[in-house]
Amino acid sequence: MVTDDMTAGRAGPGGEPPHPSGAGREPQPVAAPAAEREEPAGESRLIGFLRDLTQTYGPSGREEAVREYIRARVEAWADEVRVDALGNLIARRGPRGGAAPGRGGGSGRRIMVAAHMDEIALIATHIDEKGFIRVEPVGGQDPVILMGQRVEFAGGVIGVVSSEKLDGARDLKMGKLFVDIGAASGDDARRSVRVGDMAVFHRPLERAGRRLVAKAMDDRSGCAVVMEAMARLEDSPHEVFFVFTVQEEVGLRGARTASFGIEPDVAVAVDITLAGDTPEPEHRVAVELGKGPAVKVKDNSQIAHPLVRRWMEGTAEAEGITYQLxxxxxxxxxxxxxxxxxxxxxxxxxxxxxxxxxxxxxxVDAGDLEGAVRLLVAMLQRPLPEL
Incomplete structure (x- = not known):
């Protein structure tokens, strides 16, 4: 989910860094490959995808490790897989069951399903002679939340976010923050981190019953849902383009270029939304954890098209899938x-x-994830309603 500043085009200092992390070496995924890690006993494929994806390094503009993880798994469920010029991963699946895709006749349509691979990050802008790293946000960040957090640069360099001495809480601004990687000097720090390198939150996925907590649920949870839907989808009358997009957090950039090239008849994003069920002075969002996936009516980037809403809501009701508006x-x-x-x-x-x-x-809630998979699969198995 992108913040309002990004949808308005104020994407800030994000984008491609000028150099990979380290002296001439390519950044490596933060997490070990899935084959090298033990899956918890009884963990479903969907939750396994989510665990691996949330632990893989992939800030906006540097989604390579996430893309390769996804690509290695979805190739078995697609007719064609490619990467476009901006870095979007596009997995095309032709219609099954004899229905041909069309733009004016027949039940089949060209459908684009998108989930973004990138996560919010910090980008190094300056390294002083004591080894402290000044940073700016890539995507929507709150300096209050950042204070004291552990972050990880590509290659596994861990740092802690701190700030200059403040006169008070209101004095805490992004420009006051820095990252301390424990370097003894500027030269020591620059051997591990260069200007333009990005750091993401350092946090493992943890589970408490149905609840799952991690960094980068936005939108690795959407990626996991789309991957699992691809695995379960059998017959469909549609030509479906499953697109794992780049740079959503800095202005919806990957979706913009991918949709121009694909030219879909209908498009669906799979992304997080805010739950409004925590203690607040006023109830602003009528969405709760554990009550099923939500069908978006409106946000600051769009008003959902009536055809798509009827398709989503009608499918959920026909299949007995609990959902929220x-x-x-x-x-x-x-x-x-x-x-x-x-x-x-x-x-x-x-x-x-x-x-x-x-x-x-x-x-997030595991039941909501499962409901999202079921709804997406059922949608893709049905014809679209008429306008």
């Missing part, structure tokens, strides 16, 4: 970019309720 007063998703492709595309969002978005402790 969501009106988010801020933020946006890839649907906001996809709806503006070429002459316009009917678009909507299948949302995963999430507490504490854009923090290292984003929380």
């Amino acid at each position: 969501e009106v988010l007063p801020f933020g946006g998703t890839d649907a906001g970019a996809m709806q503006l492709a070429r002459a316009g595309v009917p678009a909507g969002t299948l949302s995963i309720p999430t507490r504490y978005a854009h923090t290292p402790g984003e929380m």
Whole structure:
């Protein structure tokens, strides 16, 4: 989920860093490959995807490790897999059961399903002679949340976020923050981190019953849902493009270019939304954890197209899948970019309720994830309603 500043085009200092982390070496995934890690006993494939994805390094503009993890698994469930010029991973699956895709006749349509691979980050802007690293945000960040957090640069360099001496809490601004990696000097720090390197939150996935907590649920939970839906989908009358997009957190960039090239008839983003069930002075969002996935009605990037809403809600009701309706007063998703492709595309969002978005402790419910998978699979097996 992108913040309002990013949907308005103020993408800040994000984008491709000028150098990879370290002296001429390519960054490596933070997490060990899945084959080298032990899966907890009884863990489902869906939760296994989520565990691996949330622990893989992938800030905006540097999604390579996430993309390769996904690609290695979805190739078995697609007819064609490719990477476009911006770095989006596009897995195409042709119609099954004899229905041909079309733009004017027949039940089959060209559908784009998007989930973004990138996560929010900090980018190194200056390293002083004592080895402290000045940073700026890549995507929406709150300096209050950042204070004291552990972060990880590509290659596994761990640091702690701290700040200059403050006159008071109101004095805490992004420009006051720095990252301490324990370096003895500027030269020592520059052997591990260079200007332009990015750091992401350092936090393992933890589970308490049905609740799962990790960094990067936004939007690795969406990626996991789409991957699992691909694995379960059998027959479909549609030509479906499953797109794992780049740079959503800095302005919906990957979805914009991918949808222009694919030119879908209909588009659906799979992303998180804020749960409004925590203690607040007023109830702003009527979405709760554990009550099922949400069908977005509106956010700051789009008003969901009536056709897509009827498709999503009608499918959920026909299949007996519990769902919620969501009106988010801020933020946006890839649907906001996809709806503006070429002459316009009917678009909507299948949302995963999430507490504490854009923090290292984003929380989702396993039942909501399963419901999102079931709804997405059922949608892709049905014809679209008429406008």
